[in-house]
């Protein structure tokens with residue numbers, strides 16, 4: 001579980017996060033959604049320690065990162081898996097070496113042991129046998145799955161995904177979403193997904209945090225989001241033409 005209490009972040013005089021309080025639950029896919037510029041990425045960067053907030057506290061399972069010494073912060077870094085926007089694989093490394101990278105960084109395991117774990121996670125994302133290929137030799141969807149394998153290779157307790165579906169077709173995006181959700185459930189991970197993709201909201205929105213101009217204006221589940229009359233949320237949901245058309249058809253037939 002990750003808790004955030006009154007998180008404030010500003011750049012210069014501009015307040016980007018205006019006092020956010022929320023909880024991200026263990027074993028669930030927790031989404032942060034909202035329009036472009038609402039502060040989603042800044043929030044993610046505060047959570048993983050890339051940005052230092054001006055105010056507020058961030059708790060990882062009841063331990064505030066502000067109170068951790070260097071050793072505790074190092075341990076925490078090892079417990080975090082990151083799925084970056086665009087995948088961020090190293091082009092000059094094979095898939096095997098890409099996935100092995102966090103193990104090399106954080107553990108003292110022997111190569112054979114690391115390889116066993118690499119094969120285990122490649123199998124988990126259904127990519128057996130691609131070990132010796134390079135990122136450029138596999139499809140975008142496969143690259144995303146490699147990135148997931150790399151993010152979970154060190155058995156993280158917390159998984160952060162920044163726009164995991166960017167650049168993917170809707171069907172592949174759904175495969176990636178479902179994979180993230182299944183891995184979250186199987187391993188009881190606290191997963192946080194930043195997205196503005198309504199498909200993801202419908203697929204994996206177990207817990208949804210809606211940001212607007214740096215304020216958490218709504219919290220709920222994927223069932224709640226279609227029942228709420230919060231105008232900010234409905235504007236966002238129905239900003240997609242497709243949803244507007246579905247709603248119009250439903251209204252006609254009801």
Ligand SMILES: Nc1ncnc2c1ncn2[C@@H]1O[C@H](COP(=O)(O)OP(=O)(O)OP(=O)(O)O)[C@@H](O)[C@H]1O
Nearest residue numbers: 011016034035036037038039040041042043195196
């Ligand atoms: N390093 C920075 N320095 C100054 N301002 C920044 C910095 N990073 C982000 N911002 C500003 O913070 C605001 C929120 O940006 P953020 O990237 O969090 O939005 P977002 O909701 O993730 O948008 P998108 O969906 O487009 O990625 C924007 O106005 C942005 O210009």
